[in-house]
Amino acid sequence: MDIDALKSFLAFVETGSFSRTATQMHKTQSAISMQMKKLQQEVGQTLFFKEGRNLHLTAEGIALAGYAKKIIQLQQCALTNLRSATPKKLLHLGCPDDYAESILPVLIQLLHRHIEHLELHVTCASSPNLLSQLDRGLIDIAIITRSADSEQGYLLCQDKGVWIGANQTQLLEQAVLPLAVFQKECRFHQAATEGLMKQNRDFHLVACSGSASALRGLVKHDLAISAMANLSRNTLPVLHDPRLPILPNIEIALVKHTGTNAAVSDIQLEQICHQFQHQFQC
Structure with a gap:
């Protein structure tokens, strides 16, 4: 099977698009559609089925995804072991x-423990912004917030949404509740504002920001x-406070650009995320 076609197939499995x-x-x-058509012909099985406007994997497609991951990992491992080590391994990491x-x-x-001679560049932005940068190849890996039912990337940990305030009662008693929240694409922004609207609770957006430190300062x-x-x-x-809407649970994951040979391999990412789960206490 063509390695490039398998990489495209795994990119679809990861993105669903x-x-x-x-x-x-x-x-x-x-070109992607043609690759998938040729891949189905080579396998001799239907790999996708349509449900509404969305494409999903058949049982055979799910099975192929497992084999494809192993094939790509073996290829990456072979290339890593056979090529001469470079003095510097540049990695662009995105983090909210x-x-x-x-x-x-x-x-x-x-x-740094897993990658020798690592040169690490860190970009801070929101999860949607980081996914856009990842798609365009501007960063190699990114820490993102994902839905609890998502399989995107490698799980780092789980967390829950909370309401925070410096004073436990004063602001909550105001007729118009002052809010400082992340920008509109954030699920906590949506849950907070929509929840308050459903309660018919008046609120005022003091500020929206992509910076947690800015929100904490307010x-x-x-x-x-x-x-x-x-x-x-x-x-x-x-x-x-029972008057405040319930906020969603989230999962924090590490995702990788599927079309690049970054300084970190899929095998290393799996190992790093596994160790992270044992080392980090949410």
């Missing part, structure tokens, strides 16, 4: 600002309350 697969693999969508003080230090320690000065992951709150107290 031919358009995102085409972007990551630097091909046209028609809200995990920069909790997840990031532990992950960086593990990356909360510390008692200008607003906020909704974020428990890992992101640092020492700020949790508001346990």
Whole structure:
């Protein structure tokens, strides 16, 4: 089987989208479709089925995904072992600002433990922004927030959303609740604002920011309350108030650009994430 076609197939498994697969693999969508057609002909099985507008893997497609991962990992392992080691291994890592003080230090320690002569560049941005940069090949790997039912990337840990405030009661008693939350694409922004609207609770957005430190600063000065992951709150107290909407649980994962030979292999990422889960306490 063609290695490039298998990489495109795994990119679809990861993204669930031919358009995102085409972007990551630097091909046209028609070229990806042709690769998948040839792959189905070679395997002699139907790999996809359509449900509404979405494509899903058949049982044979799921089986092929398992084999394809092993084939690509073996290829990467062979190339790594046979090629001469380079003096510097450049790796571009993306991380949301809200995990920069909790997840990031532990992950960086593990990356340096597994990769010799590592030159690491870190970019901080929101999860949707990092996924866009990943698709365009601007970064190699990224820490992202994913839904609890998602299989994207490699799981690092699970966390829950919490309400935080410097004062346990003062702001909650105001007629119009002051909020400082992440930007609109954040699930905590959506859960907080939509939950309050369903309760017919008046609120005012003091600020929206992609920076957790900026939000914590507003909360510390008692200008607003906020909704974020428990890992992101640092020492700020949790508001346990039944009047506040319930916030969602999340999973934090590490994803890799599927179309690049980065300094870290899939095998190394699996090992790093496995060690992270044992070392890090959410």
